[in-house]
Amino acid sequence: MTTLRFCVEGIGLWSPQLANFDALRSVLAGGTPEPPPSRPAATTLPANERRRAPESVLLAIEVAGQAVAMSGRSAATLASIFASSQGDQAITDYMCTTLAQAPTDLSPTRFHNSVHNAAAGYWTIATECRAPSTAVCAQHASFGAGLLEAVSLMLAEQRPVLLVCSDISGSGPLLEVTGCTQPFGCALVLAPDVSATTLAQLQLTLTSAQPATALPEPLSTWRDGNPSAHALPLLALLARGQGRCQLDAAATLGLQIDLESVA
Amino acid sequence: MPVSMTPLAITAYTATSAIGHGLAAHLEALRQARSGLRPNDFSSAPLTCWIGRVDGVEDTALPAVHAIWECRNNRLAWLGLNQDGFLDQVRAARERYGAGRIALLLGTSTASIGATEEAYRRLDADGGFADDMLRPAIHEPHSLAAFVTEALELEGPCLTISTACSSSAKVFANAARMIRLGLVDAAVVGGVDSLCDSVLFGFNALELVSAEPCRPFDAARDGISIGEAAGFALLERVDVAPDAPRLLGYGEASDAYHMSTPHPEGVGAELALREALLRAGVDATQVGYINLHGTASLKNDEVEAALVNRVFPPGTRASSTKGFMGHTLGAAGIVEAAIALQAIEHGFIPGNLGGSTPDPACGPPFAWGNEQQTVDVALSNSFGFGGNNVCLAFARAGFRA
Numbered sequence: 091m092t093t094l095r096f097c098v099e100g101i102g103l104w105s106p107q108l109a110n111f112d113a114l115r116s117v118l119a120g121g122t123p124e125p126p127p128s129r130p131a132a133t134t135l136p137a138n139e140r141r142r143a144p145e146s147v148l149l150a151i152e153v154a155g156q157a158v159a160m161s162g163r164s165a166a167t168l169a170s171i172f173a174s175s176q177g178d179q180a181i182t183d184y185m186c187t188t189l190a191q192a193p194t195d196l197s198p199t200r201f202h203n204s205v206h207n208a209a210a211g212y213w214t215i216a217t218e219c220r221a222p223s224t225a226v227c228a229q230h231a232s233f234g235a236g237l238l239e240a241v242s243l244m245l246a247e248q249r250p251v252l253l254v255c256s257d258i259s260g261s262g263p264l265l266e267v268t269g270c271t272q273p274f275g276c277a278l279v280l281a282p283d284v285s286a287t288t289l290a291q292l293q294l295t296l297t298s299a300q301p302a303t304a305l306p307e308p309l310s311t312w313r314d315g316n317p318s319a320h321a322l323p324l325l326a327l328l329a330r331g332q333g334r335c336q337l338d339a340a341a342t343l344g345l346q347i348d349l350e351s352v353a
Numbered sequence: 354m355p356v357s358m359t360p361l362a363i364t365a366y367t368a369t370s371a372i373g374h375g376l377a378a379h380l381e382a383l384r385q386a387r388s389g390l391r392p393n394d395f396s397s398a399p400l401t402c403w404i405g406r407v408d409g410v411e412d413t414a415l416p417a418v419h420a421i422w423e424c425r426n427n428r429l430a431w432l433g434l435n436q437d438g439f440l441d442q443v444r445a446a447r448e449r450y451g452a453g454r455i456a457l458l459l460g461t462s463t464a465s466i467g468a469t470e471e472a473y474r475r476l477d478a479d480g481g482f483a484d485d486m487l488r489p490a491i492h493e494p495h496s497l498a499a500f501v502t503e504a505l506e507l508e509g510p511c512l513t514i515s516t517a518c519s520s521s522a523k524v525f526a527n528a529a530r531m532i533r534l535g536l537v538d539a540a541v542v543g544g545v546d547s548l549c550d551s552v553l554f555g556f557n558a559l560e561l562v563s564a565e566p567c568r569p570f571d572a573a574r575d576g577i578s579i580g581e582a583a584g585f586a587l588l589e590r591v592d593v594a595p596d597a598p599r600l601l602g603y604g605e606a607s608d609a610y611h612m613s614t615p616h617p618e619g620v621g622a623e624l625a626l627r628e629a630l631l632r633a634g635v636d637a638t639q640v641g642y643i644n645l646h647g648t649a650s651l652k653n654d655e656v657e658a659a660l661v662n663r664v665f666p667p668g669t670r671a672s673s674t675k676g677f678m679g680h681t682l683g684a685a686g687i688v689e690a691a692i693a694l695q696a697i698e699h700g701f702i703p704g705n706l707g708g709s710t711p712d713p714a715c716g717p718p719f720a721w722g723n724e725q726q727t728v729d730v731a732l733s734n735s736f737g738f739g740g741n742n743v744c745l746a747f748a749r750a751g752f753r754a
Contacts, residue, residue, distance in 0.1 A: 189474075194554065210516070214739070228498070263476055267489040268489065340502070
């Protein structure tokens with residue numbers, strides 16, 4: 091099986107319970123960290139954009155900003171991959187409701203914010219980044235599939251990459267089918283080579299589909315409530331600083347990730 | 354950062370759009386300059402515009418074993434997969450490499466959102482989805498790729514790329530990277546987008562839709578016509594198919610300018626173009642044909658015409674083919690890649706349908722009518738909302754820069 095090596099230089103995390111990656115460390119150590127304000131700060135965005143941007147964009151940009159700040163890299167130099175299982179479910183609910191009732195009333199702004207790459211667009215505009223950016227999804231395997239794409243871009247083109255994976259909660263009738271009960275977002279800055287800012291070196295191996303790594307509570311419940319929270323086994327691995335985890339990358343494909351060393 | 358790429362063989366490809374099912378129907382319509390656009394007969398409420406509707410989608414049933422995936426977008430996908438012997442080619446590749454050694458990388462902007470729209474139009478008395486709509490997998494943007502991976506019985510990496518109107522161009526770059534790293538031996542790439550209220554009323558709200566058939570690069574152009582399409586390609590290493598046309602290069606870049614308007618100087622589009630040429634190892638004078646993004650929106654065509662004037666000599670031929678099938682959004686990249694490959698295969702430059710009064714900003718490279726000319730290298734431009742730009746470079750087998 092193919093094995094790929096990569097380094098993590100920055101980690102971003104946001105959920106109603108977790109303001110950042112340190113908060114996850116605290117939870118895993120038995121603590122109860124202070125929850126963040128209800129709206130992600132997303133300070134990378136200019137103030138006027140922050141007021142106008144939809145929740146999905148604020149969440150993605152909040153975690154992206156955290157990870158890039160931790161890496162010490164300039165955001166403008168990073169290729170970016172924005173993964174989200176569902177996109178902006180609040181906008182989907184708004185659009186489908188409006189289209190069912192008064193289709194010509196549809197808001198043009200909400201329509202252009204409905205594209206799956208809305209967060210990628212806002213991010214590249216805010217950071218004046220002209221590097222390649224993309225937006226991807228793969229159901230509950232969106233994080234694993236996005237990670238595989240990020241590592242493949244990083245290695246094939248030998249450049250650092252920002253990976254973001256986030257989903258807001260479901261709204262209206264759509265909630266019944268998405269089952270997404272609370273927001274969750276995370277981000278990683280990945281680089282091909284060890285440097286002064288390397289936090290951890292990891293090894294990724296493609297496997298057949300395997301059960302994803304079991305999680306302790308409350309992480310297990312968080313994972314059940316949001317497809318992007320399927321990143322938690324890897325985030326917990328990074329927080330603990332050792333071990334191995336298993337993620338889904340597709341219906342029939344898994345990723346085994348081994349943490350080789352931490353800085 | 355090194356910019357290089359090992360060329361890949363395109364061992365099979367197909368396209369289905371408003372001008373027909375499969376490559377032969379496309380070539381025929383292009384040769385006859387016959388548009389597939391028609392007055393809008395699709396949206397759930399009246400809307401004055403022209404659309405590129407694919408005939409026969411309603412009559413295409415999914416195999417019973419895949420009934421859970423039933424929706425317009427997946428029916429269009431299945432219709433597209435059944436053209437040009439594509440299913441057989443994938444089956445042969447699966448037998449050669451193994452199901453786990455083939456990636457599936459598909460672009461779509463809205464996937465099966467039309468099914469979610471329908472669910473909202475006929476909610477139960479209690480405000481929930483009707484029983485037949487309680488199929489979570491079709492209400493996700495991954496619906497298309499999840500269905501196709503099951504239909505093709507593939508078990509390798511499976512990813513949806515959704516960067517609006519550049520989606521199914523970007524998939525070629527994803528595939529090139531995965532094959533280069535040895536993660537897979539082959540990749541099925543492509544894209545499908547189908548007509549739905551979201552895009553018809555959404556682009557209407559942005560005042561980007563013409564009331565007439567779209568007129569790319571025409572002086573009097575006043576907006577896009579929305580279409581639907583499906584297209585697929587099979588990519589493998591050149592050594593297994595030395596006579597197949599090739600993907601030579603790709604370029605991807607961001608505008609960093611605006612969510613729904615291109616950069617006025619086409620900065621991201623030019624970066625993507627120059628990176629594609631660099632990766633392909635060719636210069637602009639070697640490009641025989643460019644299939645332009647050419648949506649017929651005022652701004653896109655102005656910026657793209659200036660880019661063509663800036664980069665290419667008079668002898669390069671360039672046209673938009675959106676006058677034929679409309680803007681097929683997330684499927685535009687793959688369908689227009691197929692047209693670029695047909696240009697190479699048949700030495701045929703399709704004329705820029707709809708440009709009867711050419712915008713004076715368009716320079717000598719614009720092919721306003723059909724032309725017959727050898728094409729060694731063809732490019733395809735695809736630009737999406739969020740300032741997402743892609744350029745692909747294709748070449749005939751055996752071409753050496």
